Amino acid sequence: MKKPILFLSFANDRDDYLAMINRERKNIYRSLRRHQDEGIIQVEQESSSSLEDIFEVFRNYDNQVVLFHYGGHASGTHLQLEASDTSAQMGFAEGLAQLLGQQENLQLVFLNGCATRPQVDLLLKNGVKAVIATSVPIQDQMAVEFAEQFYHALANHSTIQRAFQTATAFVASRYKGVDVQSYRGFERREDQAGPAELPWGLYLAEGAESVLSWTLPERASKSQVLKTRFDYETRVDVNDILIDIICEDLAAINKDLDDELNKEELDIPSIKREIVDSFPTPIGEQLRKLFTRSNNPGEPDDMELFTLRRLEQLAMTYRTTAQFLCFTVMSQLWDERHKNEKLAIGEDNIVAFNSFFALNAENARSFNYIKLVETITNIFDEAKIPYFIDELHKIKFAQDRSPDFFKAYAFLNKLLQELEDSGIQPDQIEPLCLETEQNLGLVLKELSFLVKYKLATIKNIEIIKKRHEKARFRHNQIMLNRALTVASTGIAEIGVEFDNFTDNKCVLFLKTRDNEVLDYLNLTPFIIDENALNNDYSSKLYLFNHQEGDNYFYKFLNNVNDPPLVIHEENLPEIQAQFERFKAEIFGVPFSTREKAPGADSKGSRFMRKR
Secondary structure, three states, rough: OOOOEEEEEEOOOOOOOOOHHHHHHHHHHHHHHHHHOOOOOOOEEEEOHHHHHHHHHHHHOOOOOOEEEEEEEEEEEEEEEEEOOOOEEEHHHHHHHHHHHHOOOOOEEEEEOOOOOOHHHHHOOOOOOEEEEEEOOOOOHOOOOOOHHHHHHHOOOOOOHHHHHHHHHOOOHOOOOOOOOOOOOOOOOOOOOOOOOOEEEEEEEOOOHHHHHHOOOOOOOOOOOOOOOOOOOOOOOOOOOHHHHHHHHHOOOHHHHHHHHHHOOOHHHHHHHHHHHHOOOHHHHHHHHHHHOOOOOOOOHHHHHHHHHHHHHHHHHHHHHHHHHHHHHHHHHHHHHHHHHOOOOOOHHHHHHHHOOOOOOOHHHHOOOHHHHHHHHHHHHHHOOOOOHOOOOOOOOOOOOHHHHHHHHHHHHHHHHHOOOOOOOOHHHHHHHHHHHHHHHHHHHHOOHHHHEEEEEEEEEEEOOOOOOOEEEEEEEEOOOOHHHHOOOOOEEEEEEEEEOOOEEEEEEEEEEEEEEEEEEOOOOOOOEEEHOOOOOOOOEEEEEEEOEEEEEEEEEOOOOOOOOOEEEEEEEEHHHHHHHHHHOOOOOOOHHHHOOOOOOOOOOOOOOOO
């Protein structure tokens, strides 16, 4: 079967130049390139499209094009193209609709120009299944960011519908209104300036609702044969696959676990306890729930519900692991950016950060944190910055360099989306549990080096100074690596003296050797200890989840189903200020201008161009 083709067509105007067109083309291609490199799809792109170029692609790849994207100046009757002499060339909507309607496998037409809504009816009447078009003039930068978020989501195997929702949510969160002083259209319309509804719409032909569920194709994965060290006899017990995959690598670092594995008779509860306590608390706490989960009272025989809850916990363990890893590298990025103001986030890396800053209650559960980790480590590599987590150098996120890890995290990301969409059938749950347990094991096996690092909350720092002696600093801290202990309320603080001081009232990620702290990362405001911030006893950890306006929502580590902790100007405003400072500094925007989106001028408009 021939590869499906995504055709990206762009055109500019030398007299009415769109400054962002090249960024749109490059970042869409960057999002899709991985799938092309794997041989799953083919991307055809024209940066200066003429009418002849468009017809030639469809003629050469008859019925192979599954998606057609246009970016440039447009209106309700035309797409503006480029003739061979670089002059403007009009592509009339009626003829283009006839061409596109003849493509039997075409799933979507995306017209990313101004006020293209009038073209929709023509396209649908001619047989096009789905169209994304605009009802009003749009800013050049807004058009680029909408397209970036759509294809970023589509490349992560979101459906057309979910990718559209993701892009719409991003624009809604970033822009309070539509500034039509710079837009992609043929006529400037000053009378429409001011707030307006979001301009993009997703339009379907009658009876074509199934196209909403279309995703990029995936490579069929061959099932692996599990080689186990435990005797499963006739069946596999829950957690046995996971334990078997990760225990040897953990035991090479954790002597207590190694001792347990070398006993004549294996003590599975003790092995589970050592695995839980090996990992930093956010991961260990999810493993603890996985290892101890049972049916709720009153439903002991509902195995289908039990298995579904187990599948959800397996997915949550992966999500928290990816989230924690991302927060560590993001914390280092902020430190590096603070030390070196010339360290910039280039346009080729901006899409993943924009997705993170636009997290909301709906898309936060399936956000691809590993993709953001990859983006940040690429920034480190380009700037030749050593990783705080040295062992991350061995993790490669490409299919051809770490195939087991890549396939495992791709599978788990897709599972998160399917759970969110409730797209799993009852008869799929049990086999999915086994496959998910295996893939989670492969991810944790690759990340087993996290056992070498410790987590601590710094509750308070005291200066210890005697006359004529050098000052020392007593850190009142709680060590957080034992999840079973952290879940309780009876933890005592310990005072440890150092010649230097760390940050106060924060969660630290510690690099240690022989119980000596060599270096640390401050993970706040991504991970916070509410009790430390409020001067309360013990520890209560929350992980950042999403943002709505000026409110930041955090999930309680011990129970993500609890109501979120909402941080705003009247509740822990110092955390809100830290997050706002992070967003401003990561883009090189002074903190005093943090209320504006990065790149905005004092009026909030960007490039004074039209689409």
